[in-house]
Amino acid sequence: MNERKLDAELRFHFDQLVADYVRQGMTRGEALRKARQEFGGMEQVKEECRDARPTLWLDSICQDLRFALRTMRKNSALTATVIATLALGIGVNAALFSVVNAVLLRPLAYAQPDRLITLFETTPQLPKASAAYLNYLDWRRLNSTCDDLAALRWKGFNLTGSGDPERLHGRMVSASTFPILGVAPLIGRTFTAEDDRVGGKPVALISESLWRRRFGADKGVIGRALTLDGSSYIVVGVLPGTFQFPFRFGSASEDVAVPLGQSTDPPMMDRLFHPGIRVVGRLKTGVAVETARADFTRVAQTLAREYPKANEGHGVSVTLLRNELVGHVRGGLYLLMGAVMFVLLIACANVVNLLLARATAREQEIAMRRALGASRFRIVRQMLTESLLLSLAGGLAGLVLASIATGLLLKSAARVLPRAEQIGMDSRVLFFTLATAVLTGLLFGLAPALQFSRSEIRKQGRGVAVGRHAFRDLLVVAQVALALPLLVGGALMIRTLGNLHAVDPGFDSHNMLAIDVSLSPSSASTGASIRRAYVDLIRRLENVPGVEAAAVVGNLPMTGDDSAAPISVEGRPVPKNQFDLPIGLLYPTTPGYLKVTKIPLLRGRFFNEHDNQNSQAVMVIDETTARRLFPNEDPIGRRVVVGTATPSQIIGVVGHVKHSGLDDDVTARFHLQLYYPVVQLPDAFLKFTVSGGQMFILRTRSNPLAAIEAVRGEIRKADPDDVVSNIQSMDEIVSGTLASRRFLLALLGTFAAIALLLASVGIYGVISYSVSQRTREIGIRMALGAKPGDILKSVVGQGAVLSLAGITLGLIASFFLTRFMTSVLFGVGRTDPLTFCGVAFALCLVAVCASFVPARRGAKADPLAALRCD
Amino acid sequence: MPPATKSDLPQGTLDLLILKVIALGPIHGYAIAQRIQQISREVLQVQQGSLYPALHRLENKGFLAADWKETETGREAKYYRLTAKGRSHLNAETANWKRLATAIGLIVNFAEGEAR
Numbered sequence: 001m002n003e004r005k006l007d008a009e010l011r012f013h014f015d016q017l018v019a020d021y022v023r024q025g026m027t028r029g030e031a032l033r034k035a036r037q038e039f040g041g042m043e044q045v046k047e048e049c050r051d052a053r054p055t056l057w058l059d060s061i062c063q064d065l066r067f068a069l070r071t072m073r074k075n076s077a078l079t080a081t082v083i084a085t086l087a088l089g090i091g092v093n094a095a096l097f098s099v100v101n102a103v104l105l106r107p108l109a110y111a112q113p114d115r116l117i118t119l120f121e122t123t124p125q126l127p128k129a130s131a132a133y134l135n136y137l138d139w140r141r142l143n144s145t146c147d148d149l150a151a152l153r154w155k156g157f158n159l160t161g162s163g164d165p166e167r168l169h170g171r172m173v174s175a176s177t178f179p180i181l182g183v184a185p186l187i188g189r190t191f192t193a194e195d196d197r198v199g200g201k202p203v204a205l206i207s208e209s210l211w212r213r214r215f216g217a218d219k220g221v222i223g224r225a226l227t228l229d230g231s232s233y234i235v236v237g238v239l240p241g242t243f244q245f246p247f248r249f250g251s252a253s254e255d256v257a258v259p260l261g262q263s264t265d266p267p268m269m270d271r272l273f274h275p276g277i278r279v280v281g282r283l284k285t286g287v288a289v290e291t292a293r294a295d296f297t298r299v300a301q302t303l304a305r306e307y308p309k310a311n312e313g314h315g316v317s318v319t320l321l322r323n324e325l326v327g328h329v330r331g332g333l334y335l336l337m338g339a340v341m342f343v344l345l346i347a348c349a350n351v352v353n354l355l356l357a358r359a360t361a362r363e364q365e366i367a368m369r370r371a372l373g374a375s376r377f378r379i380v381r382q383m384l385t386e387s388l389l390l391s392l393a394g395g396l397a398g399l400v401l402a403s404i405a406t407g408l409l410l411k412s413a414a415r416v417l418p419r420a421e422q423i424g425m426d427s428r429v430l431f432f433t434l435a436t437a438v439l440t441g442l443l444f445g446l447a448p449a450l451q452f453s454r455s456e457i458r459k460q461g462r463g464v465a466v467g468r469h470a471f472r473d474l475l476v477v478a479q480v481a482l483a484l485p486l487l488v489g490g491a492l493m494i495r496t497l498g499n500l501h502a503v504d505p506g507f508d509s510h511n512m513l514a515i516d517v518s519l520s521p522s523s524a525s526t527g528a529s530i531r532r533a534y535v536d537l538i539r540r541l542e543n544v545p546g547v548e549a550a551a552v553v554g555n556l557p558m559t560g561d562d563s564a565a566p567i568s569v570e571g572r573p574v575p576k577n578q579f580d581l582p583i584g585l586l587y588p589t590t591p592g593y594l595k596v597t598k599i600p601l602l603r604g605r606f607f608n609e610h611d612n613q614n615s616q617a618v619m620v621i622d623e624t625t626a627r628r629l630f631p632n633e634d635p636i637g638r639r640v641v642v643g644t645a646t647p648s649q650i651i652g653v654v655g656h657v658k659h660s661g662l663d664d665d666v667t668a669r670f671h672l673q674l675y676y677p678v679v680q681l682p683d684a685f686l687k688f689t690v691s692g693g694q695m696f697i698l699r700t701r702s703n704p705l706a707a708i709e710a711v712r713g714e715i716r717k718a719d720p721d722d723v724v725s726n727i728q729s730m731d732e733i734v735s736g737t738l739a740s741r742r743f744l745l746a747l748l749g750t751f752a753a754i755a756l757l758l759a760s761v762g763i764y765g766v767i768s769y770s771v772s773q774r775t776r777e778i779g780i781r782m783a784l785g786a787k788p789g790d791i792l793k794s795v796v797g798q799g800a801v802l803s804l805a806g807i808t809l810g811l812i813a814s815f816f817l818t819r820f821m822t823s824v825l826f827g828v829g830r831t832d833p834l835t836f837c838g839v840a841f842a843l844c845l846v847a848v849c850a851s852f853v854p855a856r857r858g859a860k861a862d863p864l865a866a867l868r869c870d
Numbered sequence: 871m872p873p874a875t876k877s878d879l880p881q882g883t884l885d886l887l888i889l890k891v892i893a894l895g896p897i898h899g900y901a902i903a904q905r906i907q908q909i910s911r912e913v914l915q916v917q918q919g920s921l922y923p924a925l926h927r928l929e930n931k932g933f934l935a936a937d938w939k940e941t942e943t944g945r946e947a948k949y950y951r952l953t954a955k956g957r958s959h960l961n962a963e964t965a966n967w968k969r970l971a972t973a974i975g976l977i978v979n980f981a982e983g984e985a986r
Contacts, residue, residue: 005938005948008946008948009899009922009947009948010918010922012898012899012900012945012946012947012948013899013900013903013918013922015945016900017900039918041919044919045918045919045922045923048919048922048923049922049923049925049926051923052923052924052926052927052930
């Protein structure tokens with residue numbers, strides 16, 4: 001529009017000029033010539049008029065854009081390559097950033113999350129134990145730095161009554177939980193102090209999803225009764241679906257909450273027990289974490305004086321809730337973030353290479369435009385417009401790639417990352433991607449733009465400036481140097497996982513099934529009924545075709561579920577402080593346990609059906625316990641005391657199980673493992689044990705997963721109100737302990753693979769280009785008698801020299817960078833020479849292959865044709 | 871082709887001339903060049919390479935406004951006119967110029983007197 005008016009204005013001037021000359025007596029032809037002479041460069045005048053008004057800037061940018069689009073369309077193959085490369089580079093960054101954003105950056109979804117802290121009890125043996133309930137009550141009463149404290153404890157519930165029985169996950173929580181976290185109920189109310197005490201009315205909160213699923217979102221649900229674990233609870237409120245309790249197990253949804261303070265379970269009433277209670281506090285406004293730490297240390301000291309038997313040497317650890325929830329994954333995520341930045345840099349180097357190659361081809365055009373009066377600024381702007389357009393297109397494609405990738409990631413991420421369910425696109429991810437794209441565009445656009453805007457026609461002859469060639473070589477070296485640390489990281493992770501898989505966990509996890517069963521309320525009502533249910537279920541399960549043996553166990557090995565207590569040996573002096581005693585892991589189980597797990601019996605015997613509640617309490621210990629507690633004597637026949645229970649006689653020694661994970665046994669918190677007949681537990685403890693669900697384990701003859709349906713059916717037959725909530729093969733559980741490492745490997749491996757691909761494309765590109773530039777030289781050399789083999793050698797040699805330079809730099813970089821991986825490696829040093837050499841060799845091989853293809857093309861060239869070219 | 875006025879007008883002078891000519895009444899670009907040439911008795915010749923960028927610059931600064939109108943010969947042309955802002959700018963610049971011209975005149979005359 002403006003352009004047309006400008007044209008009309010100048011054309012009018014021109015025509016007037018011509019008309020004037022004609023009036024002065026010239027012929028029309030003469031007048032035209034004279035006017036043209038006088039007018040000079042019409043385009044130049046126009047350009048200056050455009051420059052005179054910034055409003056036209058937008059116009060010229062549109063022009064630049066149109067031109068850029070045209071150029072991109074014209075070179076569609078190159079454009080596609082560049083966009084694909086950038087999409088990879090930016091895509092992995094966007095994907096990983098969306099993870100970092102969700103897990104680390106986004107504030108916790110609670111009111112004023114920066115003031116939320118979490119408290120653990122510290123004991124002489126444990127840096128972080130869950131709080132004893134009575135201690136929590138005293139912390140709450142005695143501290144002066146928090147508005148309030150809340151206590152939360154996991155609990156499974158059997159929902160029976162209307163409809164199918166269902167196993168629900170949920171919490172026992174203090175009434176203070178809701179004001180502290182700042183959550184209001186969707187309908188109804190939350191708990192009051194009245195509810196949160198022994199003898200309070202049985203009330204429950206349900207989740208929005210349960211409300212919709214079981215009650216059809218009926219507002220009349222308030223005041224209705226809910227049968228949980230055979231007892232009736234009154235629903236008082238519905239929690240909004242957006243709310244989640246902190247400290248969730250994986251991604252399981254939690255549907256029920258009941259008041260913690262109503263519990264009369266014996267472990268809740270005893271300071272010696274730490275029944276999995278998590279404590280969250282809200283700092284008073286303006287109080288620093290350090291101040292709170294000092295305050296709680298004072299509180300702990302008061303309690304230690306008051307209850308020396310239970311609390312001597314105990315302290316309180318105070319951490320920001322956010323750090324506690326995500327702190328352990330921060331390092332790994334930053335490591336990966338660094339890795340994807342390397343990938344992006346490698347991608348950038350590739351794009352610079354491609355654009356340089358194209359800019360060389362366009363040098364003529366640019367020189368021409370310079371000669372026609374385009375300013376250098378204008379040309380740089382034009383080229384930057386092009387590269388920005390490319391990078392934005394790449395960013396857009398990257399975003400698509402990222403959303404696909406995060407979708408794939410989500411499943412495995414849920415196992416290893418807290419807050420994984422929040423991973424997704426939001427404005428911050430979009431902004432990050434946009435910023436990355438723009439920066440990338442400037443990065444890869446500026447170098448060629450500046451270099452070529454200087455082009456002048458007279459320099460435009462044959463051949464290419466040497467400096468420019470050196471720059472491209474440098475890019476290849478950089479690419480190889482950047483790719484190597486990623487490959488080394490991937491290789492170290494592969495070695496680590498290989499080493500871990502070779503570790504013997506101490507039992508045979510193949511053909512083993514673990515079943516979480518919640519006994520029906522009638523079975524779980526008394527100690528006697530529970531014991532009967534055990535015997536009945538084991539008998540039924542062992543009769544399922546394909547099942548060899550079945551057993552009950554309190555804690556599954558390698559799941560992280562611990563039940564632990566201090567162990568003392570009868571007849572030995574008891575230390576003044578009971579916390580000087582070693583802590584043992586406790587496995588209440590049934591006689592079939594060894595048959596199921598194939599843990600070897602080393603001495604004595606395992607317990608059998610005759611070791612019951614009426615006979616002598618017995619204990620089987622693992623070899624570590626035998627070695628630690630009875631270094632020079634026979635443990636069989638000795639008696640040990642677990643916690644405050646009555647002494648038990650040791651009747652056998654079995655092999656040690658790597659309970660804390662395949663890698664972690666040396667640094668594990670607990671080493672001693674003790675097995676005892678579950679039926680010998682006192683009734684109250686037995687009821688407490690089964691209230692959280694009871695684990696059954698099976699040994700099958702073949703694929704354990706094939707037995708699942710039969711097992712379910714058999715359990716239903718035993719009691720239709722028994723609920724099977726979770727069936728897993730033991731292999732899954734064992735390999736689940738490696739999930740976070742496998743996650744790291746999967747990502748690092750992917751990034752390394754992309755890096756390798758990009759780097760080899762880069763090498764290929766540079767060598768091809770150099771072969772095409774050297775066609776004449778090759779022709780001359782062949783005319784002078786060089787054989788194709790010599791040419792091949794020389795070209796491949798060039799590739800090898802470049803990659804060797806890159807590999808050397810990359811090895812040095814790896815030497816320093818693998819420092820960040822030390823904590824995840826197992827059985828392999830972070831500078832393992834074999835890995836370093838292997839990766840370097842492999843990369844070198846790839847580089848040689850990548851330069852071999854263009855080299856062969858060069859060597860096959862007809863010398864005459866080669867000489868004639870240009 | 872380097873754009874320059876043949877008269878080698880000092881920077882800013884061209885703007886003043888253009889504004890002064892336009893102050894006489896709405897006028898199109900070609901006529902401005904003609905008028906400057908006529909009034910200066912052919913001493914000053916304004917090249918279109920300088921004229922149009924200057925016009926666009928002044929328009930952009932808000933000193934000039936423009937309308938497309940028919941000329942006597944019946945063609946559409948862009949007629950420039952002075953805005954209020956342009957008029958006060960012109961007054962200021964004219965006063966400036968007169969002061970400067972007087973000052974330069976004094977110096978030049980003085981120097982001539984000395985030489986005699």
